[in-house]
Amino acid sequence: MHNRGPRRVGGCLEEIIFLSALDKPVLIIGGGVAGLAAALELDRRGLASLVVEKGPNLGGQARGFCCKALEVCARCGACRVGDLLQQAAQRPALGALTQALAVAAQRQGAGWEVTLIPQEGPKPTSPALALERPLGERLLVQTGAVILAVGHQVFDARKKSRLGYGRVPGVMTAGELEETLAKGGLPGQARRLAFVQCVGSRDQALGRLYCSRVCCGFALRLARLARYLEPGSEVTFFHMDVQDYGQAWRAELAEMRAGMRFIRAIPGEVRPGAGGPLAVFAGPDGQPQEEEFDLVVLATGLEPPVAAPALSEMFGLTPGAEGFLTGGQGVLVAGSAGGPRSIAESIESAAQAAASAAEHLVSGQAPSPEVAHA
Numbered sequence: 001m002h003n004r005g006p007r008r009v010g011g012c013l014e015e016i017i018f019l020s021a022l023d024k025p026v027l028i029i030g031g032g033v034a035g036l037a038a039a040l041e042l043d044r045r046g047l048a049s050l051v052v053e054k055g056p057n058l059g060g061q062a063r064g065f066c067c068k069a070l071e072v073c074a075r076c077g078a079c080r081v082g083d084l085l086q087q088a089a090q091r092p093a094l095g096a097l098t099q100a101l102a103v104a105a106q107r108q109g110a111g112w113e114v115t116l117i118p119q120e121g122p123k124p125t126s127p128a129l130a131l132e133r134p135l136g137e138r139l140l141v142q143t144g145a146v147i148l149a150v151g152h153q154v155f156d157a158r159k160k161s162r163l164g165y166g167r168v169p170g171v172m173t174a175g176e177l178e179e180t181l182a183k184g185g186l187p188g189q190a191r192r193l194a195f196v197q198c199v200g201s202r203d204q205a206l207g208r209l210y211c212s213r214v215c216c217g218f219a220l221r222l223a224r225l226a227r228y229l230e231p232g233s234e235v236t237f238f239h240m241d242v243q244d245y246g247q248a249w250r251a252e253l254a255e256m257r258a259g260m261r262f263i264r265a266i267p268g269e270v271r272p273g274a275g276g277p278l279a280v281f282a283g284p285d286g287q288p289q290e291e292e293f294d295l296v297v298l299a300t301g302l303e304p305p306v307a308a309p310a311l312s313e314m315f316g317l318t319p320g321a322e323g324f325l326t327g328g329q330g331v332l333v334a335g336s337a338g339g340p341r342s343i344a345e346s347i348e349s350a351a352q353a354a355a356s357a358a359e360h361l362v363s364g365q366a367p368s369p370e371v372a373h374a
């Protein structure tokens with residue numbers, strides 16, 4: 001499997017190890033739902049691919065989401081991650097390198113030569129995945145097309161310091177509440193819950209005018225789950241407006257409106273109260289109101305991926321609107337790396353990216369794909 005050979009890189013003769021089995025036409029950077037869905041779609045089209053994931057596990061951010069079903073499925077999309085991982089593990093043509101990072105790329109005809117290096121880090125927590133392989137040393141991959149599926153980062157709530165995150169006890173993010181609910185219930189004696197929407201999105205002061213699209217559904221499903229697990233709890237939902245996810249969602253939303261209090265205002269400040277965080281917001285008459293809660297939950301939105309500037313430079317891409325990634329010749333973008341997308345939308349965009357990569361390969365301009373050798 002392993003071959004060794006000398007190669008001139010950047011003027012220096014250095015020895016590299018390459019894996020002769022890795023003759024993949026498409027290199028997919030990022031192993032979340034979008035990267036996995038792109039690999040599976042390519043496989044369906046008879047094209048092999050190599051997924052390169054910087055972390056120890058495949059599945060991306062959605063692999064940490066819990067099931068939000070009460071008696072019936074809440075259609076949150078989280079279980080699609082497990083489905084994709086299972087399908088991927090059964091496809092021997094799919095290759096994946098975890099704890100590996102693309103650090104350089106050079107054009108090779110219509111394709112690319114990409115340099116990968118291993119990353120230090122924790123061991124994978126899902127050793128059952130047959131397709132994971134550690135990268136031993138630097139690896140040069142020649143590939144006909146690249147799919148960037150590096151996802152998004154979550155807005156850091158500390159940047160909205162007036163909302164008290166990290167400063168006022170009882171203020172947490174929706175992601176943190178999810179972790180707590182996944183363990184079985186609300187923290188301590190918390191029963192009065194406030195959800196604050198659009199934290200880090202639709203915010204002129206931050207220069208972030210876009211809607212993150214997924215956080216209304218995420219927060220409301222969490223609120224409903226919290227009330228189900230702790231029937232006595234009361235939910236107040238501070239919002240500008242609520243995302244529309246289609247007909248089935250509208251029916252659910254009507255039910256949720258009946259069981260929770262919806263206030264069309266975003267608190268300007270959250271400060272410590274006598275018995276919990278105190279939210280300050282504009283009342284219906286425009287006058288400031290104050291109300292105390294046990295928990296204030298901030299619905300943090302999606303930001304462009306950390307890797308966007310480096311990857312744009314590496315592949316000569318024009319930075320996209322709001323800092324998300326855009327594609328180029330032989331470079332496709334999938335999932336939330338290209339803008340705020342749900343799991344289902346990320347999978348759909350990955351299928352489109354895979355189809356475009358396949359078209360690029362058959363256009364006759366791409367070189368025959370292979371891993372670099374001496």
Ligand SMILES: Cc1cc2nc3c(=O)[nH]c(=O)nc-3n(C[C@H](O)[C@H](O)[C@H](O)COP(=O)(O)OP(=O)(O)OC[C@H]3O[C@@H](n4cnc5c(N)ncnc54)[C@H](O)[C@@H]3O)c2cc1C
Pocket residue numbers: 029030031032033034035052053054055057058059060061062065076077078100101102149150151152153154174175214215217218300301302305307334335336337341342343344346
């Ligand atoms: C708070 C919150 C709640 C959400 N709730 C929902 C919900 O309920 N339902 C829903 O449908 N969607 C939800 N989403 C959106 C969902 O998280 C995304 O749709 C999904 O994660 C997108 O998948 P992805 O593969 O594009 O990106 P990611 O999940 O971010 O995966 C990207 C992968 O790429 C890897 N990576 C990053 N940079 C590099 C690099 N340079 N080299 C190699 N690998 C790299 C990362 O480690 C990661 O594994 C939510 C998002 C947030 C922030």
Ligand code: SF4
Pocket residue numbers: 066067068069072073074075076077078079080
């Ligand atoms: S879609 Fe979400 S709520 Fe429905 S079963 Fe899957 S994880 Fe549970």
Ligand code: SF4
Pocket residue numbers: 197198199201202210211212213214215216217240241242243299301
């Ligand atoms: S999805 Fe909802 S909470 Fe998120 S930015 Fe859009 S409107 Fe705000």
